[in-house]
Amino acid sequence: MNLSSFFQQCVIGLIDGGVLGLIAVGYTLVYGTVGLIHLAHGDVVMLGGCLALFALSLVEPLALDPALGWLAIIAVTLGCGFCCGSLNVAIDWLIYRPLRQSAPLAPLVSAVGVSLILMNVGMLWLGSTDQAFPEVLPGNVKLAAGLPVTTADLLVLSLVLPAWGGLTLLLRRTRLGRSLRSVAAVSRAAAQRGGADQFLTATFFLGGFLGGVASVAAGIHTATINYQSGYQTGLYALTAAVLGGIGSVPGAIVGGVLVGLIRSVSTAALGPRWAAAAVFLMLIVILAFRPEGLFGQQRRAGEAG
Amino acid sequence: MTTARTGSATRWLRSATFSEGLVFCLLAVAPLAIPGFAGGLGGQVTSVLILCIAALGLNVMVGFAGLLHLGIAAFIGIGGMTLAILTVPTNPLEIGFLPAVVVSLVVTTCVGMLLGGPTLRLRGDSLAVVTLVFGEVVRVLLRNLEEITGGMQGLGPVPPPGAGVVIAGIDLGRSFVIDSRWFYYLALAVLATVVALLHGVERSPLGRAWSAVREDALAAATLGISVTRVRLSAYALAAALAGVAGCLSVASLGTTGDPNVFGFSRSVAILCAVILGGLGSIPGTLVGVTILFGFDIMVIPWADAWLQQMQPQAWTTGPLTLGSWRLALVGIALIVMMRFRPEGLVPSRRLAAELHEVHR
Numbered sequence: 252m253n254l255s256s257f258f259q260q261c262v263i264g265l266i267d268g269g270v271l272g273l274i275a276v277g278y279t280l281v282y283g284t285v286g287l288i289h290l291a292h293g294d295v296v297m298l299g300g301c302l303a304l305f306a307l308s309l310v311e312p313l314a315l316d317p318a319l320g321w322l323a324i325i326a327v328t329l330g331c332g333f334c335c336g337s338l339n340v341a342i343d344w345l346i347y348r349p350l351r352q353s354a355p356l357a358p359l360v361s362a363v364g365v366s367l368i369l370m371n372v373g374m375l376w377l378g379s380t381d382q383a384f385p386e387v388l389p390g391n392v393k394l395a396a397g398l399p400v401t402t403a404d405l406l407v408l409s410l411v412l413p414a415w416g417g418l419t420l421l422l423r424r425t426r427l428g429r430s431l432r433s434v435a436a437v438s439r440a441a442a443q444r445g446g447a448d449q450f451l452t453a454t455f456f457l458g459g460f461l462g463g464v465a466s467v468a469a470g471i472h473t474a475t476i477n478y479q480s481g482y483q484t485g486l487y488a489l490t491a492a493v494l495g496g497i498g499s500v501p502g503a504i505v506g507g508v509l510v511g512l513i514r515s516v517s518t519a520a521l522g523p524r525w526a527a528a529a530v531f532l533m534l535i536v537i538l539a540f541r542p543e544g545l546f547g548q549q550r551r552a553g554e555a556g
Numbered sequence: 557m558t559t560a561r562t563g564s565a566t567r568w569l570r571s572a573t574f575s576e577g578l579v580f581c582l583l584a585v586a587p588l589a590i591p592g593f594a595g596g597l598g599g600q601v602t603s604v605l606i607l608c609i610a611a612l613g614l615n616v617m618v619g620f621a622g623l624l625h626l627g628i629a630a631f632i633g634i635g636g637m638t639l640a641i642l643t644v645p646t647n648p649l650e651i652g653f654l655p656a657v658v659v660s661l662v663v664t665t666c667v668g669m670l671l672g673g674p675t676l677r678l679r680g681d682s683l684a685v686v687t688l689v690f691g692e693v694v695r696v697l698l699r700n701l702e703e704i705t706g707g708m709q710g711l712g713p714v715p716p717p718g719a720g721v722v723i724a725g726i727d728l729g730r731s732f733v734i735d736s737r738w739f740y741y742l743a744l745a746v747l748a749t750v751v752a753l754l755h756g757v758e759r760s761p762l763g764r765a766w767s768a769v770r771e772d773a774l775a776a777a778t779l780g781i782s783v784t785r786v787r788l789s790a791y792a793l794a795a796a797l798a799g800v801a802g803c804l805s806v807a808s809l810g811t812t813g814d815p816n817v818f819g820f821s822r823s824v825a826i827l828c829a830v831i832l833g834g835l836g837s838i839p840g841t842l843v844g845v846t847i848l849f850g851f852d853i854m855v856i857p858w859a860d861a862w863l864q865q866m867q868p869q870a871w872t873t874g875p876l877t878l879g880s881w882r883l884a885l886v887g888i889a890l891i892v893m894m895r896f897r898p899e900g901l902v903p904s905r906r907l908a909a910e911l912h913e914v915h916r
Binding site for chain 1: 618624674675677678681682684685686688689690692693696697699700820824827828831835880881882883884886887888889890891893894895898899
C-alpha cells in the first residue's frame with residue numbers, strides 16, 4: 252500500500268467513522284442514562300435506511316437538479332431522523348420502561364427480542380438480498396483529479412457534520428444537554444433524581460434521531476442496504492461506543508473515527524474479510540489495558556462487578 | 557436443590573432430580589416407541605440435545621457465576637473445528653476420534669481461560685461486548701483461514717466415532733452413519749452425564765463460591781475466595797462444555813459446515829434459551845433450549861410443510877410462511893417472557909426467591 256492510497260483509505264475511514272460515531276452516540280446516550288445496551292439500535296437505524304430507500308426511490312426518477320436533489324435528501328434525512336427517534340421512544344415506552352425494576356438481564360433480552368422483530372420487518376420489507384440505495388445525486392464523481400473525495404463523500408459529510416455540530420451545541424448550550432453530560436459524567440442516579448421520564452424520552456429520541464440521520468448517510472456511503480446491515484453496522488457502532496468509553500459522547504465520536512480508520516485501512520491492507528477481525532481485536536486489546544475505554548469513567552473501588 | 561431430605565415421598569417426587577430422571581428415561585425409550593425416529597426426527601432431536609449441552613455451559617457462566625457471555629457459539633465452533641482438523645482424512649494428522657475429542661476439549665478450555673484472563677477486570681456490560689466481539693473474531697478466523705478450516709464449505713468428512721472398530725460383529729463407525737439413533741443415544745448419554753455433573757458442581761464448594769462471587773465479588777474476596785480463580789473456572793467449564801457440544805455436533809453432521817453458524821446470532825439464541833428457561837436453573841436450561849430450538853428446528857419446517865400441502869402454489873414462499881416470521885415470533889416470545897415471568901419458565905428457587913423478595 253503506497254502513501255497516496257493510504258491517504259485515500261484514511262479519508263474513507265474518517266467519513267465512515269463519522270457515520271459510525273453518530274450511531275455510537277445512540278448506544279452511549281442510552282447506556283449513560285438507563286444503563287442498558289440498547290441492542291436494537293442498529294436495527295432502528297436499518298429501518299431508517301429502509302424508509303430512506305423508499306422515499307428516495309420516489310424522488311430518484313424525477314431527476315432533480317443538484318440543489319433541489321440536495322434539499323430532497325435533507326428533507327428525507329430529517330424525516331428519517333424523526334421516525335427513528337419516535338420508534339426509539341416507542342420502544343422505550345412499550346418495552347424497556349416496564350422493566351426498569353426488573354431482573355438484571357431482562358431489559359437486555361428484551362432488546363434482543365426487539366432487534367429480532369425489527370430485523371424481521373426489514374426482511375419482509377427489503378427481501379433477503381442486497382438492495383441498491385437510490386442515487387438522487389450523481390455520487391461517483393471525483394471532485395478533482397488526484398483527490399480521493401467523491402461527490403457522495405461530500406454529500407455524506409453535509410449530513411454528518413451538521414449533525415455533529417447540532418449535537419455539540421445541544422450538549423453545551425441547552426438544559427437537556429447539560430443534564431445529559433452530567434449524567435454521563437456522574438452516574439445514573441442523576442437521571443433518577445429529576446424529571447426522569449421526560450429526560451429519558453428525550454435521550455431515546457435524540458439517539459434515534461442521530462441514528463436516522465446516520466441511516467441516510469450510511470446508505471449513500473455504502474450504496475447498498477440489506478436487512479442485516481443494521482446488525483453489522485450496529486456491531487461496529489457498539490464497538491466504537493465501548494472503545495471510546497460507553498456513556499461518554501466525545502468517546503463515541505473518537506471511537507467511531509478510530510473504528511472507521513481501522514476498518515478502511517485493514518480493508519485495503521488485508522482485504523475486506525479481515526476488517527471485522529482487525530476492528531474487534533483492537534477493541535479487545537484496548538479494553539485489556541483500559542477496561543473503562545478511552546474516555547470512560549474510572550471505576551470506583553467496591554462498585555459491583 | 558438444597559431442600560432437607562425428610563424422606564417424604566411426595567417431596568422426592570416433586571424434586572428436580574426425579575423429574576429430570578423421568579424425562580431422561582422417556583427420552584431413552586422414545587426411539588423404540590416412535591416409528592420413523594431413525595429418519596429425520598432423530599437427527600433433529602439430537603441437535604437439540606447437543607445444543608442443551610452448550611447451553612448448560614453458558615448457564616455456568618451466566619447463571620452460576622453471573623458473567624454475561626455473548627460468544628458461546630464461538631467455543632462450539634472451536635471445539636468442532638479442532639475435532640475436524642484432527643480427524644479429517646485429507647489432513648495428515650488423523651489421530652482418531654477419542655484422542656481428538658480430548659485434544660479438542662483441552663484446546664477449548666485453554667481458549668476459554670485465555671479469553672477469561674484479560675477480561676476479568678471488565679464490568680458486566682463491557683465484558684458482554686468483549687465476549688461478543690471475541691466470538692465474531694473466532695467466526696471470522698474460522699471462515700477466513702481456508703487452508704486449515706475449509707472456509708465457507710467447512711471441513712469434512714469427519715469420520716464417525718469408532719470408525720473401523722468392530723465389536724461382536726457390529727461395525728461401530730458404520731452403525732453411527734447408517735442409523736441416527738446411535739448419535740441420539742451418544743448425545744443423550746453425554747447430556748445426562750453433564751446434567752449429573754453440574755448438579756454435583758452446583759452443590760460443591762465451587763458452586764457456592766460462584767454464587768458468592770456473583771452476588772458480591774468484594775464480600776466474597778474478603779471471605780478468602782479467590783475471585784479470579786473462581787471466575788476463570790467458570791470460563792473454563794463453560795468453554796469445555798461448549799467444546800463437547802461442538803465435537804458432538806460436527807461428528808453427527810459429518811462436517812463442520814459453514815463457520816458463520818458459530819456467530820453472534822447463535823450465541824444470542826442460546827443465551828435467550830437459557831434465560832427463557834430460567835437463569836441458573838439446570839432443568840430450566842433444558843426446557844428453554846427445547847422450546848426455542850425445538851420451535852426453530854422442528855415446528856417451523858413442519859408447519860410450513862403443512863401449509864404448503866394446504867395451498868401448494870401461493871404459500872411456498874413469501875410472507876405467508878411461518879419461516880418468514882420466525883425472527884419476530886422468537887422476539888415477541890422473549891419480550892413477553894421478560895415482561896411477565898423474568899425469572900424464566902423453570903426458575904432456580906434461589907433466584908426466584910431473590911426476585912420476589914426485592915420487587916414484590
